[in-house]
Amino acid sequence: MNLQHWISLFTEQVRQTSIAEWIAVAFAVTEVLLARKNKILLYPAGIISTLITSYLMFSVLLYAESLLNLYYLVMSIYGWMHWVKKKHEPPVPVSYTTRKEWNIVIAIVAGGWLTLYLALKHFTPSTTPVWDSWVSCTAWAGMWLLAKRKVENWVLLNISNLFAVPLLFHKELPLMACLTIFLFIVAIAGFFDWKKMVVRNNLPSSGSFSGEPASA
Template structure:
């Protein structure tokens, strides 16, 4: 009963927008781990609401990130449904070393000006951490949209950082959500790896 009361009080302390965003966000992460394309509309709703909240909290890089998430949400939705061979549903894939180096370089190039702008022009809260998590999350979201397993590794790193940032901002609901996301990202990595390995075995079997 004490645990139930704690959960009820915890949820009641949030605003309506935060409650809806968290609920749809949880549905999104569960469905994405299960490779269910319905994750995308729930994700679009969740980040759309969260975009307005973090903008008001002066996390401008994070607000911009949520806007890009909305765009990538529609892109990922299409990719999962029609992005495979002959417009078939997209299958789980691995990131090549060449592409990994390319994305790393792009991330480093984007991080420095983003952090500088956030600190000196936007006067954002925790500008360099905000910029770093933004860059990591953008790359991770693109990899998720293309069903690369490695997206979960980047999400684990970014979500751990977000736990601290949101806690310092006083957004305990979202800090807790990021903790759940971190756990789900670990599960997602393991589940997608199994799916990838099963598909590879299947392709190697004689017809």
């Protein structure tokens, strides 16, 4: 397909995009920008985006994608609760992933990929079960690390984004592909921002964590 085709397809998709889709995209962008700044409001933004996206996927009979978004909803609620500063307790600091947590990440990716692949292969008319499953399971692991406030969450999320972009173009969804490219770029910046937070937190003069997770 030539460039003119993609420009025409992109323009047509923009014209046909519903208000609900625009709202979902807007809150998804807001979520990742707030995540980069280590702000707890990323979670309510993500919850709104996830609820709308889940409804949209269900309405077009993409039941597996709808269920995946419900997983994101659960992880967003869990992450929100995990980030909230409890009374008389310090907030959860940004940190690097431990060996034990990496084992969990590997289990999420491997188990999630196998489960999704088998489900898509045998119970749906999916034409890209291997690729689709990989994009989803790496995003699952990234969301879990985000909830734990681990620097490497950006790495897992960008692995998912990296494979999602060509998949979305293959499915002739250029608008969503462009959004994913934007999220990929922001995630790179977020990775380096969070690394700087870890350095600041470990300085002798820094005292307790300064990320202020409950701030807006």
